Amino acid sequence: MKRHIILxxxxxxxxxxxxxxxxxxxxxxxxxxxIRAIDGKNIADCSKEEVKAAKAKLDAAGLKVSTIGAPTxxxxxxxxxxxxxxxxxxxxxxxKIFDTSYIRMFSFFMPEGEDKYSYEDEVMERLSKLVxxxxxxxxxxxxxxxxxxxxxxxxxxKKIMERFYGDHFKEIFDFANFVECGQDTLEAYELxxxxxxxxxxxxxQWDSRLVVPAGMGDGNVKEILRKLKEKDFEGFLSLxxxxxxxSGIKKLEDEGTKNDHKERxxxxxxxxxxIAVHALKAILWDLDWA
Numbered sequence: 428m429k430r431h432i433i434l435x436x437x438x439x440x441x442x443x444x445x446x447x448x449x450x451x452x453x454x455x456x457x458x459x460x461x462i463r464a465i466d467g468k469n470i471a472d473c474s475k476e477e478v479k480a481a482k483a484k485l486d487a488a489g490l491k492v493s494t495i496g497a498p499t500x501x502x503x504x505x506x507x508x509x510x511x512x513x514x515x516x517x518x519x520x521x522x523k524i525f526d527t528s529y530i531r532m533f534s535f536f537m538p539e540g541e542d543k544y545s546y547e548d549e550v551m552e553r554l555s556k557l558v559x560x561x562x563x564x565x566x567x568x569x570x571x572x573x574x575x576x577x578x579x580x581x582x583x584x585k586k587i588m589e590r591f592y593g594d595h596f597k598e599i600f601d602f603a604n605f606v607e608c609g610q611d612t613l614e615a616y617e618l619x620x621x622x623x624x625x626x627x628x629x630x631x632q633w634d635s636r637l638v639v640p641a642g643m644g645d646g647n648v649k650e651i652l653r654k655l656k657e658k659d660f661e662g663f664l665s666l667x668x669x670x671x672x673x674s675g676i677k678k679l680e681d682e683g684t685k686n687d688h689k690e691r692x693x694x695x696x697x698x699x700x701x702i703a704v705h706a707l708k709a710i711l712w713d714l715d716w717a
Contacts, residue, residue, distance in 0.1 A: 436703075531625075581615035630645075
């Protein structure tokens with residue numbers, strides 16, 4: 428594989444057991460994983476000892492960490508920020524233990540039914556504190572376009588990037604999240620292409636909002652990956668399949684997701700992860716990017 432890109436993924440979707448996560452990653456030829464949960468515990472709830480033990484297992488297996496899948500910024504904008512900031516500081520410490528510079532984060536949930544731009548000043552003030560600390564600690568925050576946060580659509584993401592983009596703050600492009608928000612992904616890419624430094628690979632359908640393997644939905648995955656290749660993108664493509672039940676999915680998935688989504692999730696978690704990997708690799712081979 429040409430080393431312009433590196434495949435990684437949220438292996439907590441593959442298994443709760445960290446040992447099984449490692450085995451599944453190696454079976455699929457991954458050299459890196461994205462850490463969100465260890466043995467069923469969210470990374471923010473893990474002790475330093477648990478993190479160090481996980482790092483030792485990764486070292487023994489020859490695997491590295493691409494990113495800490497932290498819950499930073501995944502909170503209601505109206506909630507107090509002090510304790511959340513302390514949790515963020517712990518995520519920075521854990522990133523250093525895992526020997527990665529990247530920390531995935533969000534731009535705060537907006538109150539339902541309200542104009543999110545009425546909270547723009549508060550969002551920017553909080554992000555400024557996060558970015559200042561990242562700069563001081565020499566880590567890189569990766570903003571994900573999650574559903575119902577300030578940066579859930581391309582316009583919101585661009586506002587954030589115009590303010591903070593730089594050596595310590597960059598954008599994740601998540602196809603399925605944009606689709607689930609009703610955002611055209613091609614339009615989003617054109618607005619954000621100069622800021623995208625990391626890519627989450629999952630796709631979704633417009634009508635059902637159902638998450639599907641890459642290339643099987645309306646996220647224009649293949650076309651946008653082609654554009655990234657033409658732009659000489661270098662970095663991580665991170666598999667976040669959302670094709671199966673896994674610990675924490677209830678917190679991750681929008682409560683408004685249609686019921687048939689849950690019914691259609693695959694029961695076999697390793698198999699579901701394998702499907703996601705093969706779907707992405709098929710696209711990359713077709714693009715001669717593998």
